[in-house]
Amino acid sequence: MTLWTAQDAAAATGGRATADWAASGISIDTRTLAPGDLFVALKDARDGHDFVAQALERGAAAALVSRIPEGVAADAPLLLVADVVPALEALGRTARARTRARMLAITGSVGKTSTKDMAAAALAPLGRVHAAEASLNNHWGVPLTLARMPADTDFAILELGMNHPGEIAPLSRMARPHVAMITTVAPAHMEAFGSIDGIAAEKASIFEGLEPGGHAIIPQGLGVTPILTAAAQAAGATVTGFGAGAEAHALSAQVEDGRTNVRARIGDGEVDFTLATTGAHFTGNAVGVLAAAAALGADPAAAARGLSDWRPYKGRGGVEQIGGITLIDDSYNANPTSLAAGLATLAAMPAGRRVAILGDMLELGADENALHRAVADFPQMQQVALVHACGPRMRHLFQALPETRRGIWAEDAAELCARAGELVQDGDVVFVKGSKGSRVASVVDAIRKARQTPQKPSNEG
Template sequence: MSLWTAEEAAAATGGRAQGDWIASGVSIDTRTIQRGDLFVALTDLRDGHDFVAQALDKGAAAALVSRIPEGVPASAPLLIVPDVLKALEALGRAGRKRMGGKVIAITGSVGKTSTKEMARVALAGQGRIHAAEASYNNHWGVPLTLARMPRHSDFAIIEIGMNHPGEIAPLSRLSRPHVALITTVAAAHLEAFESIDGIAREKGAIFEGLEPIGTAIIPEDLPVTRILRDCADESGALVVGFGTNGMAKLVQSKIENARLKCRARISGETVDFTLNTTGTHFALNAVGVLAALAAAGADVKEAGKRLSDWQPPKGRGAVEELGAIRLIDDAFNANPASLSAGLATLAGLEGGRRVAILGDMLELGPDEIALHRAIADDPSMASVDLIHLAGPRMRHLYDLLPTARRGAWSETAAELAAQATDLVQPGDIVLVKGSKSSKISTVVDALRKSAQTPST
């Protein structure tokens, strides 16, 4: 498959192509590069130019560079540009321009990647679909996704994230979505923002890139919904609210055999769907997805049927049988909203003792201690039988817990992982949740290892 010819890539980037090559893909990583890829020598933690020779040896069609790297022949197949990142953005812009299908962009404080995957799965069978890989949602992930997009795609699903103010709007303008979905707005990256209102305005900036007469899909049930609606109105978008209220509404959800059976009304149409999870927050996000797909012209009833094929991504709430326990692996990341959702998932599962193993939530700003303390008052905590905690911030929650439900506390997740087998017992339902940098996933690894170790 031809994705970029040397001539097309040079025209898109304004660069100088050496050789008459054809690229079938675009890669930034020599560890996963495929034969025929255009290798993009980005400079991040390491300079990608140091890996150009390796990429070409592995069969890369060419390399996008700002200079001829040492050890690479002057006649090597290259695309030489002044700035590699700007050239990648230009390549992404050209990839978007030549695509005639519908583009759906997704952002939110919680659930971007899982919601993107829901949309991808739900669209199966309705055309050629291109979706962001993993969590490629930043200043290089979005243009890379667009640069990889086959020219004849019918639908593209773009994930857009942020850590600081001013990041979302440029990525949305690059993507030019027909539909933009915000999953939710919550206390995440508060170190970079003064308030939740500031986060809401940044999330609402996704509507600035909408195509004319585009559609904004916004959560209806938030304190900041008004801000999101104002952002959408300023962009001239059609607005569809979703949640337990709105034009896209979750009418019913009930747990059956560790799955959610749901019914929604999407712009007046009844849609039934089943999710392989018990987390109600996933059901609400699914309603947002269905609203977005309907706005993009997809068959919403068919999309609802396909949602049963979706599985929560690793580390984002998947429920699995792990030896004698049932594990909810939600260790990829955490903020107050996603932790509350994880606790609700734990509370919704029937069976044995419910155990929560929680690590610090990071990047919450000056109110981080109060936000950790507030977990004690979460409605789902009453259903949790035992709570183990790791990290200095979680110590503040530990001190508030009733003695009967207070488990172990450790300064680090590694210390907690070392005693993993003592934290649970056969029959337990176990939630593991925390920010990625808290390394609470080491507890998940330890539990998995113990489940695979034969007893003596």
């Protein structure tokens, strides 16, 4: 299938094609490039122009560049543009304009990626779905996702992220969603925003890009819910709330064998679905997804059946049995709200000694030490028998705990990895969480290795 021809891409970007070519996909990484892809030479940690020759050798149909790289022939299949990122944005806008897909855009402080993946699973039985890969949610990830979208897509699902003020609205205006959903608002990136109200205002700017007659799916019961609602109404959106007491809410949720069986009210009807994980936050966002599906014009009952095919992405709350323990890998990222939700999942797990392994939560601003210390007072923490921690910020939590519940504190995750064999014992239910920069995900891998090969030294993980 041809995604972009040289002529179409040149018309979209105002660039010059050096040869006639047709691309079946788009890649920004030679390690995952497939033959027939258009290679986009982005500048990030390294300049993508340095890899153009390699991309063409590996079968790239062409490369999107702002100059002819050294070692690449002038008649090689290239699309020459003034600047690569604006050209990628132009491809994204053109792809958006040529499709009749119903568009869903999702943002939030917690749960964007898992909710996006839930929505993709829910809508899959109802048409051709195009969704962002992994966490492609920034200034080049969103246009890349759009540019990869086939014209005959029925439903498209985008994830919009931010680190600083003013980032979400331009992404939403590029995507022009029919439905925009906010999962929740929590203290994340506080260094850039200063207050939870500032974060809410930035998240709410997703509604600025809504198509006329668009819908806003908003979490109820938050202190900042009025801010979100006011922004949606100002954008002319139809507002649907999800959560306790809202139009869309869970009527019951029963956990059994690591799965959650849910009955929910969506609008005027009731639907049943099963999630392949536990955790009230997953249930809540799944209900929001069904509300979004209904707003897109899909049948909520059919979408609910599709949810059974969803599986948590690595590091985002998946539950597994390994080497005599139950492991909850929620190590991808963390802030106080997502940590509280994860600890609630741990507290609800039946049987076993509950063990939490926690890494620093980053970008929390001037109150970061107090926010870490306050975790000791979370009600969910009372059900945790033992806490291991790493990082200077998590030390404040560690020191606030009773000595009987303190396990090992380490300066960094590497030290916990070296002691992986000491962290857990048979029968434990183990929960791992921390910000990406804390590298606590490496502790998950070390525990897996130690439990799978107990005869080897634990520091080999």
